[in-house]
Amino acid sequence: MKTMGLSRLLLVNPKRFPDDEAVARAAGADEILAQAQVCTSLDVALADTVFACAVSARQRNLGPPAVQARAAASEILAKAGDGDVALLFGNETSGLSNAEVQRCQRTVYIPANPAYSSLNLASAVQLLCYELRLTAFDSAPPVVTKAIPFASPPATNQDIERFYDHLGRVMVSSGFLDPQRPRRLLPKLRRLFGRAELERDEINILRGLLDAVEKQLAGRGGRPGPAGNSGP
């Protein structure tokens, strides 16, 4: 729940509460457990809700309409404008009874392998909370400006053309490319580097390497750094 930004947990007749194992497993999210509200019956837990969804792998006779998790997330968020909404989960062993499911306005199922469709309780909770978070932030996504580390400004067309010239020279001087029979090698490398959308620093590294190779081939030696590309 906490990974997806949810915080309000209600427990209906828990076998043990508080419980040391539960606290240990809650790790950094133990405040959600500490603030959990214990209810003596499902009626009490659902009393103030305007919309409740029972999560169940099985479609029930006489149960409320069944919807997929993703569609349910949209409905739940829409209804949340009107009052409290709830997701109802059964316990790990026996799930929800028909009577409990019938307390709800929807049965929510998680699309799964028909041959093995029952998720662990923890997995089901995680998935539903995830769908709620994604739906909640879908239209107005949280602005995540991931300034990718090391990204540098894009290279200019001129930078790139100079790199291709340089690459072509080394391809010839190394004996790899026969100018009389170029075999479309350079266009193929243009296609590759074009896809990558080269950045300025990357051009500097590539040209530094080409410089170093060129100097070695010319028998001049030297040990240029990555920024050591000698002009156009």
Place this chain on the structure above:
Amino acid sequence: MKTMGLSRLLLVNPKRFPDDEAVARAAGADEILAQAQVCTSLDVALADTVFACAVSARQRNLGPPAVQARAAASEILAKAGDGDVALLFGNETSGLSNAEVQRCQRTVYIPANPAYSSLNLASAVQLLCYELRLTAFDSAPPVVTKAIPFASPPATNQDIERFYDHLGRVMVSSGFLDPQRPRRLLPKLRRLFGRAELERDEINILRGLLDAVEKQLAGRGGRPGPAGNSGP
């Protein structure tokens, strides 16, 4: 995995395998565990993949492009037409190292509460498998008609790692890279070529060029063609 219809599990250097606790926890899905393939290194595990995604809550320096789980599922399914694809998860305690993430073509993150963003391993696996299943069965499969001239099949992870090895050798032998002071030049080039998603022919061209340069540097001369990359 089984709830979402996935079956192929590879384990890299598991602490214990087979393991009684794992079997007990696998419940009705123990055949997936029984058929799991144990690999002695990540290289072995990824060798035949054409597309691998590292699942990580953290954006890494020099890591591959980061995409959300849902978008990653679409990409993975599209690439699965070309060959094996992989999702890479770290262990519960320490996650993935930067070097491991850099072996992949994408970093996949699960949108989460910024204040508490790290999911349990089991939860992360469940969510990614769920997104894959939903995407796979979501209406019609994505029509990927990338009629790109010259396109050849994607390079495998092994091809790509051999190219990086070769590139690294030439960077050193040309005097461009000082092994005592590598300055993250190779990770930066990994990031560049990772974005490009190298094809098999391109690897052959690049390695042919490296071969030619290497032979010149060794004073042996010669004029190898683009297919003249000499083994691993």
